[in-house]
Amino acid sequence: MSQVNFEPRERSFWECKGLAEDIVTIVNTNKLPPKSLSPAKPQLDSNLPNMTITQLQPINSVSPATIDVSSEFVEEHHPLPQPPEGTTPDESNQPALRYDPVAIADYYRSRVFQVWGRLLSIMVKFGSFALGLWLDGKRGKKVKTDRKRAIQLRITLTELGPAFIKVGQALSTRPDLVPPLYLEELTKLQDQLPPFPNELAYQFIEEELGDRPENIYAELSPDPLAAASLGQVYKGKLKTGEIVAVKVQRPGLSENIALDIYLLRTLAQWAKKTFKFIRSDLVAIMDEFGGRIYEEMDYNHEGRNAERFRQLYGNIQDIYVPRIYWDYTGRRVLTMEWINGSKLTNLEEVTAQGIDARYLIEVGVQCSLRQLLEHGFFHADPHPGNLLASPEGKLVYLDFGMMSEVKPYQRYGLLEAVVHLVNRDFEGLAKDYVKLEFLTPDTDLSPIIPALEKVFNNALGASVAELNFKSITDQLSDLMYEYPFRVPAYYALIIRSLVTLEGIAINVDPNFKVLSKAYPYVAKRLLTDPSVELRTSLKDLLFKEGSFRWNRLENLLKNAQHSDDYDINEVLNQTLDFLFSERGEFIREQLANEFVKSIDTASRNALTKAQSKVAEWMGVKVASTSAKEVKLTPDQNNLEHLQRIVNILQETKGFDPMLLVQRVPSLIVKPEVQHLSQKVAGELAQRAAARLIRELFLSSDPLISEDNQLGSSIQVNGHSANGKSVSKQPLSLPPSR
Numbered sequence: 001m002s003q004v005n006f007e008p009r010e011r012s013f014w015e016c017k018g019l020a021e022d023i024v025t026i027v028n029t030n031k032l033p034p035k036s037l038s039p040a041k042p043q044l045d046s047n048l049p050n051m052t053i054t055q056l057q058p059i060n061s062v063s064p065a066t067i068d069v070s071s072e073f074v075e076e077h078h079p080l081p082q083p084p085e086g087t088t089p090d091e092s093n094q095p096a097l098r099y100d101p102v103a104i105a106d107y108y109r110s111r112v113f114q115v116w117g118r119l120l121s122i123m124v125k126f127g128s129f130a131l132g133l134w135l136d137g138k139r140g141k142k143v144k145t146d147r148k149r150a151i152q153l154r155i156t157l158t159e160l161g162p163a164f165i166k167v168g169q170a171l172s173t174r175p176d177l178v179p180p181l182y183l184e185e186l187t188k189l190q191d192q193l194p195p196f197p198n199e200l201a202y203q204f205i206e207e208e209l210g211d212r213p214e215n216i217y218a219e220l221s222p223d224p225l226a227a228a229s230l231g232q233v234y235k236g237k238l239k240t241g242e243i244v245a246v247k248v249q250r251p252g253l254s255e256n257i258a259l260d261i262y263l264l265r266t267l268a269q270w271a272k273k274t275f276k277f278i279r280s281d282l283v284a285i286m287d288e289f290g291g292r293i294y295e296e297m298d299y300n301h302e303g304r305n306a307e308r309f310r311q312l313y314g315n316i317q318d319i320y321v322p323r324i325y326w327d328y329t330g331r332r333v334l335t336m337e338w339i340n341g342s343k344l345t346n347l348e349e350v351t352a353q354g355i356d357a358r359y360l361i362e363v364g365v366q367c368s369l370r371q372l373l374e375h376g377f378f379h380a381d382p383h384p385g386n387l388l389a390s391p392e393g394k395l396v397y398l399d400f401g402m403m404s405e406v407k408p409y410q411r412y413g414l415l416e417a418v419v420h421l422v423n424r425d426f427e428g429l430a431k432d433y434v435k436l437e438f439l440t441p442d443t444d445l446s447p448i449i450p451a452l453e454k455v456f457n458n459a460l461g462a463s464v465a466e467l468n469f470k471s472i473t474d475q476l477s478d479l480m481y482e483y484p485f486r487v488p489a490y491y492a493l494i495i496r497s498l499v500t501l502e503g504i505a506i507n508v509d510p511n512f513k514v515l516s517k518a519y520p521y522v523a524k525r526l527l528t529d530p531s532v533e534l535r536t537s538l539k540d541l542l543f544k545e546g547s548f549r550w551n552r553l554e555n556l557l558k559n560a561q562h563s564d565d566y567d568i569n570e571v572l573n574q575t576l577d578f579l580f581s582e583r584g585e586f587i588r589e590q591l592a593n594e595f596v597k598s599i600d601t602a603s604r605n606a607l608t609k610a611q612s613k614v615a616e617w618m619g620v621k622v623a624s625t626s627a628k629e630v631k632l633t634p635d636q637n638n639l640e641h642l643q644r645i646v647n648i649l650q651e652t653k654g655f656d657p658m659l660l661v662q663r664v665p666s667l668i669v670k671p672e673v674q675h676l677s678q679k680v681a682g683e684l685a686q687r688a689a690a691r692l693i694r695e696l697f698l699s700s701d702p703l704i705s706e707d708n709q710l711g712s713s714i715q716v717n718g719h720s721a722n723g724k725s726v727s728k729q730p731l732s733l734p735p736s737r
């Protein structure tokens with residue numbers, strides 16, 4: 001990087017006037033000097049290795065080269081709209097942006113010409129799209145040209161500007177509103193867009209930061225290195241030496257967006273009133289969208305989001321979040337630490353640096369799970385431009401403009417839904433949809449449960465390893481048309497985030513399945529989270545109609561082993577605390593019953609063996625019935641399960657049995673423990689006495705007859721002792737690593 005310093009200098013009134021005139025000319029006429037003067041195209045890749053940072057151009061001599069660069073780019077791509085005529089690009093004095101649909105409506109009600117002018121240009125563009133669609137239908141070519149039309153829609157939205165690009169991005173997450181082919185095209189709207197002239201960017205820097213860029217930064221790249229929907233990014237250097245990214249907002253953004261949101265919201269109101277088949281609340285969706293986009297237009301807000309994200313997730317192993325330089329940040333200018341990185345999707349570049357892209361995807365999935373299910377503060381736009389692999393092998397998150405929140409009850413609802421899905425409990429899943437506001441509480445779930453079973457059985461195949469968000473979303477969209485599902489706005493952003501992440505993952509490894517990586521985390525949360533919601537889920541998962549499902553516990557413990565920050569000793573401590581608390585009474589009773597059965601069976605077997613040994617030793621022939629070992633179905637054999645669980649614990653990283661031993665003295669004095677041991681001892685004694693009486697007076701084959709009595713009430717792992725299946729087995733999960 002060249003080291004050229006800016007020389008601060010005074011500016012005359014005429015220089016300022018010259019700049020203002022230049023800006024007005026550019027904004028109003030969009031007349032740009034001829035293409036032949038253009039020496040180069042702007043580099044839109046933020047990761048160019050040989051980029052130079054050079055001195056800024058004098059502000060009043062708008063360089064033809066600089067402008068023509070944009071012109072060439074604009075001609076090749078689809079031009080973004082310029083600020084509306086008559087509006088000045090000076091927005092510096094505006095207060096912090098807050099979305100207020102009523103104030104926006106009041107403002108535009110008296111600006112009839114402006115509103116109609118914009119409406120007309122939107123109608124012409126959408127009109128030609130609709131006409132094409134209609135002609136396709138007439139000519140019977142609809143299916144053939146569907147993709148072409150989807151592409152046309154994407155281009156139309158790009159041409160119409162940021163608000164429409166964002167609407168397209170938001171629609172790309174709405175399987176209840178948009179057919180799959182269009183969904184696919186709309187997700188491409190995160191592509192790089194034409195930049196705006198440097199001079200405007202310099203002016204905004206001055207207005208926001210109170211001085212000319214050359215007085216603020218030691219260096220700045222001559223052109224933006226990236227241009228996205230709301231802003232463009234320069235590489236620079238602070239006078240203190242730090243290399244920074246300077247993101248400057250597009251001109252006329254708030255004006256453009258406010259007018260477009262006003263129009264779209266009015267349209268949504270009309271459509272909702274006119275078309276009865278529209279179930280989703282379009283106006284609420286528009287308001288949700290308006291709120292987010294307004295937040296995104298305030299870079300102070302983005303800076304705060306970045307800091308919160310860094311604080312919550314920056315300490316996860318191999319995650320990195322750039323720092324914000326607040327002294328150089330304002331509403332329309334954001335200065336943050338520059339990240340030298342490669343897009344995760346640029347596999348060649350990533351691999352050439354010796355970085356394992358697959359590992360970084362796993363890191364990203366773990367980070368997403370914590371965002372969505374732990375803290376609820378999540379990055380709603382993790383597209384490939386915003387996820388970089390750093391040369392140190394870390395996953396770097398960028399662009400914190402569009403963040404969203406998942407409320408605690410939604411987080412628990414989502415965790416429970418994953419548990420129900422993995423265990424094929426579709427009744428539970430249908431209830432989760434009510435809890436998560438996809439269905440209203442008065443919905444009749446009876447036809448929905450088998451429909452869900454059909455969809456997920458198709459999508460899941462034999463195991464969760466087959467699961468893929470996109471296929472589930474596609475399959476669910478049919479269901480959503482058929483039954484009264486509405487996708488709540490918060491969930492649309494979650495799905496967008498996950499589908500985007502999965503897309504990146506599949507690009508890196510076509511066999512990557514996000515959900516099989518997610519279950520270890522869910523298992524860990526189920527075992528470690530002390531919240532009432534997850535304790536109830538755990539109970540529902542482990543007990544069915546009074547019987548303990550050992551294989552589910554084994555499955556959970558095995559999966560949780562693969563979660564990074566899983567602390568088995570903490571799990572055991574928590575389990576003991578919970579078990580011997582008031583809330584654990586139900587489970588305590590159940591476990592006591594299981595223990596009685598197990599100990600009783602084991603002691604009978606031991607007794608029988610001892611009997612025959614003694615008899616053998618004494619040379620006495622023992623009757624075959626009394627020598628018979630108790631025959632147990634595999635599901636009944638709780639001791640075997642216990643043994644397997646002990647094995648899993650021993651294999652688990654960090655397991656220390658001595659910690660358990662240390663807890664014994666404090667546990668033994670607890671009234672709950674004493675009550676439990678009395679209960680176990682009492683029940684064992686009762687059984688032994690009953691057996692003795694039967695053996696002496698009643699049955700010729702007491703063990704077997706008693707066993708049948710016991711077996712009739714035992715249902716373990718989804719099977720009753722008589723072999724009848726009472727519930728399905730959970731899905732098998734392959735070890736994640």
Ligand SMILES: Nc1ncnc2c1ncn2[C@@H]1O[C@H](COP(=O)(O)OP(=O)(O)OP(=O)(O)O)[C@@H](O)[C@H]1O
Pocket residue numbers: 045046190226227228229230231232233245247322336337338339340381385386398399400401
């Ligand atoms: N700190 C940084 N270091 C290096 N490059 C960066 C940095 N911040 C942003 N970029 C580059 O600039 C691009 C655009 O930035 P960003 O995504 O923040 O803009 P945006 O207008 O908010 O985009 P979007 O359309 O996704 O909302 C990024 O994709 C990345 O390539």
